Amino acid sequence: MNWDSSEINSLTDMRLKRINTQIKWISNVQEDPEKNKRLAAQECVVCFYTTQICGNAIMRYDCQKCGITDTWPNTCTPKLCKACSAELKACRSCGADLNLVERA
Numbered sequence: 001m002n003w004d005s006s007e008i009n010s011l012t013d014m015r016l017k018r019i020n021t022q023i024k025w026i027s028n029v030q031e032d033p034e035k036n037k038r039l040a041a042q043e044c045v046v047c048f049y050t051t052q053i054c055g056n057a058i059m060r061y062d063c064q065k066c067g068i069t070d071t072w073p074n075t076c077t078p079k080l081c082k083a084c085s086a087e088l089k090a091c092r093s094c095g096a097d098l099n100l101v102e103r104a
């Protein structure tokens with residue numbers, strides 16, 4: 001690399017983009033702009049607004065509460081089945097409270 005200004009500018013640009021991505025993420029988790037969609041997906045704000053890299057494959061998973069085996073359309077399989085997530089009001093992906101409120 002010859003470290004001219006165009007090289008440094010391109011690296012700087014990458015870093016600025018990264019900051020903007022993080023700012024956008026913080027604002028999404030705080031403001032929850034797609035709350036209805038998120039609740040329909042039964043996910044907490046962290047899981048819903050975080051971009052996950054998922055492989056395209058039909059996967060089997062076991063619900064960690066009731067043990068039922070179900071299929072999922074990609075490799076980012078959930079922890080809970082739809083019914084257990086609804087019953088516990090917990091995030092399907094990670095199992096935390098759906099609104100990230102600590103319980104007594």
Ligand SMILES: [Zn+2]
Nearest residue numbers: 063066081084
């Ligand atoms: Zn279940």
Ligand SMILES: [Zn+2]
Nearest residue numbers: 044047091094
């Ligand atoms: Zn979650």
